[in-house]
Amino acid sequence: MLNKQSSELSGLIRQSDYEHIYESLNQQGTVLNREVELITKSGIKRTALFSAEKIMIGKEMCLLLVSQDITEKKRLEKEMARLERLDLIGQMAAGIGHEIRNPMTTVRGYLQYISKKDKYADEVETFQLMIEELDRANEIITEYLSLSQDRVVDFKRINLNTIIQHLYPILSVHTKMEDKSIELNLGSLPDLYLDKKEMCQLILNLVRNGLEAMPVKGRLTISTYRQQGNVILEVEDQGRGIPNEIKDKVGTPFFTTKLNGTGLGMAICYSIAGRHNALIDFQSGPQGTKVRVKFQGAEETKA
Ligand SMILES: Nc1ncnc2c1ncn2[C@@H]1O[C@H](COP(=O)(O)OP(=O)(O)OP(=O)(O)O)[C@@H](O)[C@H]1O
Numbered sequence: 001m002l003n004k005q006s007s008e009l010s011g012l013i014r015q016s017d018y019e020h021i022y023e024s025l026n027q028q029g030t031v032l033n034r035e036v037e038l039i040t041k042s043g044i045k046r047t048a049l050f051s052a053e054k055i056m057i058g059k060e061m062c063l064l065l066v067s068q069d070i071t072e073k074k075r076l077e078k079e080m081a082r083l084e085r086l087d088l089i090g091q092m093a094a095g096i097g098h099e100i101r102n103p104m105t106t107v108r109g110y111l112q113y114i115s116k117k118d119k120y121a122d123e124v125e126t127f128q129l130m131i132e133e134l135d136r137a138n139e140i141i142t143e144y145l146s147l148s149q150d151r152v153v154d155f156k157r158i159n160l161n162t163i164i165q166h167l168y169p170i171l172s173v174h175t176k177m178e179d180k181s182i183e184l185n186l187g188s189l190p191d192l193y194l195d196k197k198e199m200c201q202l203i204l205n206l207v208r209n210g211l212e213a214m215p216v217k218g219r220l221t222i223s224t225y226r227q228q229g230n231v232i233l234e235v236e237d238q239g240r241g242i243p244n245e246i247k248d249k250v251g252t253p254f255f256t257t258k259l260n261g262t263g264l265g266m267a268i269c270y271s272i273a274g275r276h277n278a279l280i281d282f283q284s285g286p287q288g289t290k291v292r293v294k295f296q297g298a299e300e301t302k303a
Pocket residue numbers: 205209210213237239240241242250251255256257258260261262263264265266267289
């Protein structure tokens with residue numbers, strides 16, 4: 001706010017904020033910690049706490065303006081709130097998952113036992129179907145459990161590229177079956193402390209979303225590189241993109257636009273990223289979507 005005329009304010013902030021500040025200054029001569037959205041010269045939106053006070057310098061009435069940039073603080077708060085919500089679902093799943101799994105295991109065992117009896121020989125397929133449905137329910141419980149922040153993780157020093165290369169054969173079989181392609185673009189990376197299983201789950205969820213968004217012949221690219229002391233993992237698709245009106249909802253548990261989606265894929269990715277001190281963001285347009293996972297301060301864990 002240094003070297004700015006008070007009249008310049010109206011071009012920097014929203015009209016409603018400007019009016020509020022103007023009125024408070026007129027009535028009380030002061031504004032304290034009003035949260036406002038500022039647009040920077042380069043057109044980027046930032047959030048700031050804004051205070052102003054009328055003061056006399058000599059005989060001249062002046063305005064003392066102080067603004068504190070709280071954009072990063074707000075982003076962190078939003079991220080924390082998201083993780084807390086996910087954690088709550090994970091905790092609930094942990095509470096009831098055990099109680100549900102035990103009877104399910106018993107039912108599964110009996111189904112398997114009965115299906116082997118001669119008198120049910122004609123019903124083998126039905127039994128198989130029932131067992132598969134139980135297994136699917138079990139998998140969903142496992143997914144819910146992975147939303148819990150205090151879930152036991154097994155961090156080991158490993159290279160992210162090794163995990164991707166290990167997954168590549170399965171991924172390329174899937175993409176070929178759908179008449180799509182997958183490309184790797186892996187830069188040299190330091191080893192990180194990662195839970196291998198969780199990383200596989202994260203990559204698979206992102207890849208699955210990319211594939212589901214793309215028409216046939218679409219290409220999916222997985223890239224890794226270093227950027228300012230961070231390690232970046234990017235999954236880019238040539239799909240239809242994420243419409244603006246749902247961008248904020250992606251990652252909210254059970255939010256899905258798909259007929260058979262559970263809407264847990266991205267929520268799980270955010271939860272896994274949280275446990276790995278990583279941040280997720282995405283850019284999306286009609287040409288496709290690029291999801292970026294940023295492992296912060298990754299260079300510090302280098303040998
Ligand atoms: N790469 C993408 N391209 C377009 N839309 C996407 C992409 N990734 C996510 N979305 C949107 O975000 C929604 C939520 O994604 P998420 O992975 O959490 O759930 P889902 O894919 O619908 O179901 P699930 O992953 O549980 O099977 C999707 O339904 C889709 O609308």
